[in-house]
Amino acid sequence: MEDPFLNYFALGLLFFVVIVLVYGMIAIHDIPAKIAHARHHPHADAIHAAGWISLFLLHVLWPFLWIWAMMYKPDRGWGFAHQPGEPASPKEAVAELEELRRRIAEVEAKLEIGDRAAQLSKGGRRVAVESPGSSGSAAEVSAPATEGADAKGRGARR
Numbered sequence: 001m002e003d004p005f006l007n008y009f010a011l012g013l014l015f016f017v018v019i020v021l022v023y024g025m026i027a028i029h030d031i032p033a034k035i036a037h038a039r040h041h042p043h044a045d046a047i048h049a050a051g052w053i054s055l056f057l058l059h060v061l062w063p064f065l066w067i068w069a070m071m072y073k074p075d076r077g078w079g080f081a082h083q084p085g086e087p088a089s090p091k092e093a094v095a096e097l098e099e100l101r102r103r104i105a106e107v108e109a110k111l112e113i114g115d116r117a118a119q120l121s122k123g124g125r126r127v128a129v130e131s132p133g134s135s136g137s138a139a140e141v142s143a144p145a146t147e148g149a150d151a152k153g154r155g156a157r158r
Helices: 004-029 031-038 044-056 062-071 090-123 147-157
Strands: 127-130 138-141
Touching (some): 004 031, 031 062
16 A cells, blocks of 8 residues: 555655745745835845845735835835925026025125115214115115104103
């Protein structure tokens, strides 16, 4: 009743099944790494290493590695699309920064003229001030009332 052929066939089939299962597990563990390499993921090596760690942890990390590999796309990065109003390139960002610096300098220059006019007008006289952006027109700044007149007015009311 002992047939040596069937015993060897069963043993060969057992080895074949074990080898296919081991190869299948190794092939499955490498799917996130292949996805990451195909998408030019910046962390492709880390995903591959974590896949080997997941293999020894019975693929506990594998779903998270799949998600991590799928998150990155070469055309849009991590999924954050370009927002309208934001510069699309570093050159545009530098140009926008320079434009903002120029506008701030203009505002500061206008504020300095306003401050000088206020300082000059404290003596009770009118001063003509020309703004840098105007075409030759002068703005008249009136002086506030002097302290002595204000004190006399309050004293008379009491």
